[in-house]
Amino acid sequence: AEKVNLGVSIPAATHSFMGGINYWANQAKKDLEKEHKDLKITIKTAANAPEQANQLQDLSTVTKINALVVFPFESAALTKPVAQVKAKGAYVTVVDRGLTDTSAQDAYVAGDNTAFGRIPAEYIVKQLGGKGNVVALRGIATTLDNERMDAFNAVLKGSPDIKLLDAKYANWNRDDAFKVTQDYLTRFKNIDAIWAADDDMAVGVLKAIEQAKRDDIKIIFGGAGAKGMVKTIMDGKDKRIGADVSYSPKFIYDAIKLTAEARLKGEKLPATTIIPSVLITKENAKDFYHPNSPF
């Protein structure tokens, strides 16, 4: 078969989820390069969209890749740079954040951001019996964050007795989540559920609640399925944390593996592969537990 020179372009490990992405990408490189003699994988991590565009350019013109797996920093901003890589003849698999112009990609592998917002909402509605006060934390202002929030809101619309008291940005950051939660607790005397929207932020939320010694909060729902959170669910350690929604960074591993193996055989991938986000509960938690991953 032909040699495959695969480039992987992902965001830098600026928070735990991206740490997981980095881990799984490197894991894929290790496993796959050992397995296939004709495969070379080059991983690049970018701190922002322009840098990622630069790296795509470098991968294409200098490293001369013929296949690319890209986790775009931002959908819109990277559409053109990715299209250019494709124009130079590389096979392009886009992961997680779809491009605004789908003709710039050959395949799309993604988690399900709508489910990421919908599942916690449904869970909270069900657990609270359709009535209660909810606060939410948001990530960083991005399209992705909007999709999740919209899906969350859409579910709550169906339950008029569930009140979303406020939703503020905590930047997918533990410290900011801690502060925002502290202030929520000062402000709202009665909160039934907190949608932390990310397992990293959930850490800050938990600490703030612990400090305020509040016991009115019945549900804390994170997101993405970090190993610590999954372990808590598995062990049933915390009543408030009964479930999580999966959005594993491992999909980058799958995407790289699928792309590399398909290209080695000269095959194509299906245009779209959605890796479903599912509710993690005590029952299925161990399927999502990867103790070696940083996430």
Place this chain on the structure above:
Amino acid sequence: MTAEAQTKGSVAVEFDGVVKAFGPVQVLHGVSFSLAPGHVYGLLGENGAGKSTLMKILSGYEPLTGGTLRINGQPQQFTSSRDAEALGIVLIHQEFNLAEDLSVAQNIFLGHEKKKGWLLDDAAMERDAAAALAAVGLQVDPRTKVRRLIVAEKQLVEIAKAIARRARLLIMDEPTATLTPGETERLFKLIAQLRADGVTIVYISHKLDEVEQVTDEVIVMRDGRFVARAPTSEVTRHQMANLMVGRELADLYPPRDLVVAADAPAMRVRNFSVPGWAQDASFDVRPGEILGFAGLVGAGRTELFEGLLGLRPASGEVEMLGKPVPNHKGWRSPRDAAKHGLTYLSEDRKGKGLHVNFGLRQNLTLMALERFAKPWLQPDAERGALAEAVKDYGIRTGSLDVRASSLSGGNQQKLALAKVLQPKPKVVVLDEPTRGVDIGAKRDIYFLIQRLAREGLAVIVVSSELMELIGLCHRVAVMRAGRLVATLDADHLTEEELIAHATGTADTHAAA
């Protein structure tokens, strides 16, 4: 007072073939002479003769390049001023060395703080600072920030700082350049007292009358060399001046021309007030006229003109060449004033007069850049202007491509003067124009002012040197405590008269 001091036994100094070079430029060429303890020496020389440099070597601020410096017979290699101070050698700098954000007391004790255990003893320092200030006759709260002081006050703080160090050899580099006779007199008393205590004093000044009055012996340097020494009582001022410049000096002041009395004033100022500093000043200056401004330190002369230039809030009426200045408050900014033909030379050379980190060329042309931008700056034209100014104003410099900071004090002053005359103003205000300038150059500057006046420039000279005002000006206005108390014509100009008005002891109807 604090200087009573452990001045037991003073310091004997011997320079033996001292050589100093800044890079390729040699400024001291083997200077040899000695200073016996307990005397007051006057160190004379033209601007750039190397006086300050030699004294910086003596006090540990500059290393010497060659030769030997012996203190009490021991060869010394000072690595810092701290070493020299350990031997009781203290220098009062020609240029101020004060941290503007610190208070007077903090500056006086900088590097020599008094402590109570770990902590500073501010009370004691303020007390001692107050005593040192009293000794030099400066009445400010020691807690005042130096930034708030006027130039003369800063000079006195510099002196107080040295006094508080309890020197056994005290070097004063132009201590009176910005002082008026009152402060100067007080300083002389202090010198006498220190001398009585056995302190050796080196006194550098271009004011030969002071040198004559206060020193026991004069030492003259020229072009980085020792030239002559003599007991002060055996040389006349005239001889001193000739020794300095190495040629016969003619009259210091140019003959006075008469201005055409009928000429319309170039600038007319009416009821001009700078709140807190000057009230209701009214005066005219005509083209070709040299108008002096006399007054004690703190009389408000500097502030009056700063108000006129829009640097301080002010009110009053100003007319320039017959046209009123629109907003009736003087100009909005020095830029505005310059556009209408008024420029100002500040008395604070380092803080307001020159960019010491800039080259000579950039300094010289800064106020007249329009002339050199056509539309791009013409460095060659600028360089030409610099060469011309160096000649006209007698600026002594090794190369034209050095920074202003490497000029000697007096030469910096000449550069600053050349700078404010570059835009070819109609009226120029010169605040202490000959501060730190040697006698030969002073003469050149007087003749230059005279020539410019003859060409139609109206010149206002603010000066604390009464003789300068008397020798140069057509009329002299006297200010006291913010008020213009008198304007004296040339034929009424005597020192007694000026002092009487400045101190308020004159018959108030003395002159028009």
Place this chain on the structure above:
Amino acid sequence: MPPEQQTPMPQPEAAQHRSQGKPRWAEHLHGLGPVIGLVLLCIGGTLLNSDFATVDNAMNVLTRTAFIGIIAVGMCFVIISGGIDLSVGSMAALIAGSVIMFINWAGPASGSPLMAVVMGAVLAVVLGALFGLAHGLLITKGRIEPFIVTLGTLGIFRAYLTYFADGGALTLDNDLSDLYAPVYYASLAGIPVPVWVFVIVAIIGGVILNRTAYGRYVQAIGSNEQVARYAAVDVDRVKILTYVLLGVCVGIATLLYVPRLGSASPTTGLLWELEAIAAVIVGGTALKGGAGSITGTVIGAILLSVISNILNLTSIISVYLNAAVQGFVIIIVAFLQRGRR
């Protein structure tokens, strides 16, 4: 040349007034700039949400101010001396990470968890001092602009943390974490420990700055380095020490930070440098150095956290615009205390 006669003259009476009285008043008034800003903000906060003016909320705000506040005290020295340090956030993150790794290792290894935690705390301070020393040496002996040095180490520190954490988070083991937690969560006489530490650091900082020769030298160097050199101040040593001091402050802040979340990740301490510098400048210290005050810095730090606290307690404007409100308030507060120049 006629002899000039020297007549002794009296000092003009007027000259005395100016230097006293008014300027001192005016200076004190200036110092009040941030205080006025803070008071106005608090009034506003109370009007917007009555929960704002509760003791609990005040303690929350003060506690979370503690980190930045402590760092800002150190930063105040660096800025007054004419320097800058952009790396404090990354430095805090790396120290936090190192301390966590150390405690996780030493806890089981030494057999005494308490000992491990104590030694971890010491390590935090020592590391801070060492990093500060490195900065100081590069800046003074290496003669590199502080901006460049600390921009460089900003990247270096964070990169190493990310490397150690493998891109994820370093987390304190649970039982050790419980042992360490009181350092952040406990109170003494009703006031949380971090607030106490903050107050103590601020007082010590104030004493060093205003009451010791060292503090005086810091101000002298910032005001005019040449003058300080001429006054035989050991400029390099004083400058190096400002960075060491700041490093120690970062170490102390980290030591309080670790028990809060028990973890360090690549986002830990992000943009703390901007917050710390802002606290110092909002507090009335000029970025060019020379003069500044610890009290101002403390108030500046509190002011900045009060702004975001109030924004969290209200939802009158779009969340998107929170940062804009913050920006406007900072500018307005600075405007209130302007006119120094």
Place this chain on the structure above:
Amino acid sequence: MPPEQQTPMPQPEAAQHRSQGKPRWAEHLHGLGPVIGLVLLCIGGTLLNSDFATVDNAMNVLTRTAFIGIIAVGMCFVIISGGIDLSVGSMAALIAGSVIMFINWAGPASGSPLMAVVMGAVLAVVLGALFGLAHGLLITKGRIEPFIVTLGTLGIFRAYLTYFADGGALTLDNDLSDLYAPVYYASLAGIPVPVWVFVIVAIIGGVILNRTAYGRYVQAIGSNEQVARYAAVDVDRVKILTYVLLGVCVGIATLLYVPRLGSASPTTGLLWELEAIAAVIVGGTALKGGAGSITGTVIGAILLSVISNILNLTSIISVYLNAAVQGFVIIIVAFLQRGRR
């Protein structure tokens, strides 16, 4: 800081005066600091990856340097005059967002997509100038520290972009985007358009700084504001203009940026301010102002992108440590050109 510009660019004078002593030589040598750093880096890059030394790669690097480089040219003026601007990244983001909204609206509305794009480009520059003017006025007339003003607007600009983008991204419509794309992607005489623009901006900047009265005033103010004021320099106007100039540079940079990625989001331009300031300082300008050079700035900007380009082209070390390598290289380069003070 040396009083002279080390800019070799517009200096025909150097040729004529042969009599000048060592100082000029020494200055030229100093100016070479960043150049030496750059040359060493390039040699290193070539050794690590032979593809580094290709024309394609060189053009790539220069093209991507263009944004930061253009902003850095404006920043150079601000820093030389003794100011600072932290907001350039947010300003670029807000301008990009506004231009995209405008073009998307004007394209269909005016019926002439080309016209819409051209007017959008003009809008970018005008907005930049206006934002710069606002900064200048707040700093000079409002007498607020530049650090504070631009820290405030840093938040404000980004918040408004987030608001307009509704938290997401603003994206240029596809057909309009194709029309605009050549501004970034096309080449003239084998050299990409952004590189041309960068070169032109740098030359104009160099000429203004070294060969106009205005440039001299900027340096004079940075060297000693008080002296400049007494020398009849209109300090406020000159300062305001430096911010306007920087704003215009940001506008031009944005105008090149929009066609590249075709969108603006709340993360656009993040930390550009740090990069731009770093380019200026690495290029040998002191953060305190007074003197500096455009050539140095340009080289500084290129140097910074070459570092990350080389890191992209090699994978000898853990990806986590990229930032650390960058940090080390910046410090080493600065060390090479130290000793100015």
